[in-house]
Amino acid sequence: MSDDLKAFQRLLEGRFSCRGFLDTHVPRDVIREIVQTAQNVPSWCNSQPWQLSICSGETTQTLAEALSKAAAEGLHTPDVPFPDRYVGVYKERRSTCGWQLYDAVGVQKGDRAGSYTQMMRNYAFFGAPHTAIVTTPQCLGAYGAVDCGAFVTAFTLAAQSMGVATIAQAAIAGVAPVVRDILKIEEDRDILCAISFGYEDKTHPANQFRTERAEPEDVIQWC
Ligand SMILES: Cc1cc2nc3c(=O)[nH]c(=O)nc-3n(C[C@H](O)[C@H](O)[C@H](O)COP(=O)(O)O)c2cc1C
16 A cells, blocks of 8 residues: 555544534644645636635634524525435434434433534534635536535545644534625625534544444445
């Protein structure tokens, strides 16, 4: 196995979605380097359609308070529709990772208050000191979103290589009007997700599990 592959696998296997962070801020030059590294992903026509609104400190706090309030009031108005439902194996995988999280944080089956509290932690960015709101120009449609997805993954891996923990959060896109209003995001851009980031709280219960992956045979159709 080449050294490059070993290093790449180590990064991919070491990354996970962090749901408990320390208060320590990530220096701006480190954030800039993460973005510069992630910029190397391919995009259709090299359009690089992603834009990031990166929040730190007080802005993160203000946003968290406003989003938590909006979500508690039941606001759900994403720019890009959420999946109607998950079926078959996708439903099973969703349920498995959901129960892994609930087990880790001690939410039992039927504990609606406990699961609601855990779900609401999304809107406080799981305590991360920074969040990057990812937007795409509406005019580029689904392929703009595909390019942004590649960027989100590269951001998480570049961050991982620099000791910075991350979590992508589509939940934040559910309260898009409030995000747009506070961060002055243009009307012609769709809010896709957030990437919340900072340094991992290694003692946090939500960080004590790892998700599973399907085998290549489960996703390949040799033609
Ligand atoms: C586009 C995207 C949106 C996500 N949205 C959320 C979210 O809103 N809340 C959350 O807790 N996790 C969210 N996740 C994290 C996934 O649940 C996680 O990536 C998946 O379970 C695999 O686990 P891992 O990242 O720890 O490997 C999101 C991930 C992606 C890529």
